[in-house]
Amino acid sequence: MASGMLVRDLAPEVDMSGDVDIAEAMKRLAGKDVCSISDLTSGETRAILKLGHEVKRNPRAYRHALDAKQMVLMFEKASLRTRLSFEAGMNTLGGNAVFFDQTNSPLGERESIADVARNVERWVDVIVLRTYAHDTITEMAAHARVPVVNALSDFEHPCQALADFLTLEEHFGSVQKLNFTYVGDGNNVCHSLMLVGAQLGANVTVATPRGYSPDIEIVTRAREIAAENGCEIRLTQDPLAGAEDADAVYTDVCVSMGFEHESTKRAPIFRPFQVNEAMMARAKSSAVFMHCLPARRGAEVTDAVLDGPQSIVFDQAENRMHAQKALLLLLLGGLDNLSGARS
Ligand code: CP
Ligand code: NVA
Numbered sequence: 001m002a003s004g005m006l007v008r009d010l011a012p013e014v015d016m017s018g019d020v021d022i023a024e025a026m027k028r029l030a031g032k033d034v035c036s037i038s039d040l041t042s043g044e045t046r047a048i049l050k051l052g053h054e055v056k057r058n059p060r061a062y063r064h065a066l067d068a069k070q071m072v073l074m075f076e077k078a079s080l081r082t083r084l085s086f087e088a089g090m091n092t093l094g095g096n097a098v099f100f101d102q103t104n105s106p107l108g109e110r111e112s113i114a115d116v117a118r119n120v121e122r123w124v125d126v127i128v129l130r131t132y133a134h135d136t137i138t139e140m141a142a143h144a145r146v147p148v149v150n151a152l153s154d155f156e157h158p159c160q161a162l163a164d165f166l167t168l169e170e171h172f173g174s175v176q177k178l179n180f181t182y183v184g185d186g187n188n189v190c191h192s193l194m195l196v197g198a199q200l201g202a203n204v205t206v207a208t209p210r211g212y213s214p215d216i217e218i219v220t221r222a223r224e225i226a227a228e229n230g231c232e233i234r235l236t237q238d239p240l241a242g243a244e245d246a247d248a249v250y251t252d253v254c255v256s257m258g259f260e261h262e263s264t265k266r267a268p269i270f271r272p273f274q275v276n277e278a279m280m281a282r283a284k285s286s287a288v289f290m291h292c293l294p295a296r297r298g299a300e301v302t303d304a305v306l307d308g309p310q311s312i313v314f315d316q317a318e319n320r321m322h323a324q325k326a327l328l329l330l331l332l333g334g335l336d337n338l339s340g341a342r343s
Pocket of ligand 2: 188189253
């Protein structure tokens with residue numbers, strides 16, 4: 001951010017009230033990597049969401065905020081939502097997105113990740129990675145002089161969780177003390193949701209089969225953050241008890257990308273964890289149903305729940321774009337350009 005300038009001078013549309021300081025967050029986040037939700041403080045996460053709401057309300061104010069900025073998406077795995085929401089988001093900020101398909105050529109195979117980083121940083125302003133190994137993302141971040149963003153690894157899906165809590169804030173106003181229940185595999189999506197939930201003061205319950213609990217380091221970190229924010233992280237192996245009194249019930253596929261060889265083994269283990277009408281009946285009558293998508297209809301969720309009145313899955317999908325636009329604006333110092341964009 002240019003010295004001596006305040007964001008409120010440049011961006012009157014951004015609500016500067018309350019305890020969330022977007023200007024401070026932009027100073028701290030400019031040039032940073034987001035490999036994990038742990039790379040963000042609670043205040044930075046709140047700032048991303050606050051700006052996400054603002055960008056969604058007023059997209060035209062930001063349409064030149066990242067003029068001429070270049071983003072590369074390097075994906076080792078399939079994607080619908082993440083790819084298109086990043087591409088559309090960057091284009092509507094005035095920047096450009098280049099998609100680099102790595103599905104048949106995993107990063108680090110043709111040349112070292114460090115060498116890829118040292119090339120790519122010469123052409124682009126931000127690198128967005130979808131990988132199998134989380135280490136691929138942290139290694140790229142260690143070597144690239146431009147921000148690296150995790151667009152899903154085997155360990156986390158931070159952009160998903162940011163959009164999901166943006167959606168919950170939109171629906172409930174505040175997520176403080178909200179009872180958020182995740183049912184299913186303690187996977188990448190679950191990890192990021194636990195961390196964001198803890199940062200925002202939500203009570204997060206995770207119900208998984210034995211042997212599929214979230215990673216212990218994530219649980220420990222989420223509990224430390226939760227203690228700072230007056231909320232709790234609970235683990236259970238009883239899915240119906242986990243859904244009891246929930247404001248939001250969330251699930252994901254039982255077989256994530258890269259684990260397809262475990263499909264037959266996992267199917268019977270995860271059957272009692274299916275989100276169906278009986279499980280939703282244990283939650284509050286006002287509860288919402290959430291899923292990051294893609295869904296395996298009839299496996300982790302029934303059609304009746306996915307297509308039912310409590311489902312907000314397509315709001316989540318839409319909000320991927322708004323949350324990521326806010327993230328890109330903060331990582332690339334995009335709010336600096338707003339006055340020029342409107343003149
Ligand atoms: N939720 C999500 O990340 O979807 P895609 O795999 O389609 O990107
Ligand atoms: N857990 C899933 C999420 C897909 C968006 C996977 O990693 O395949």
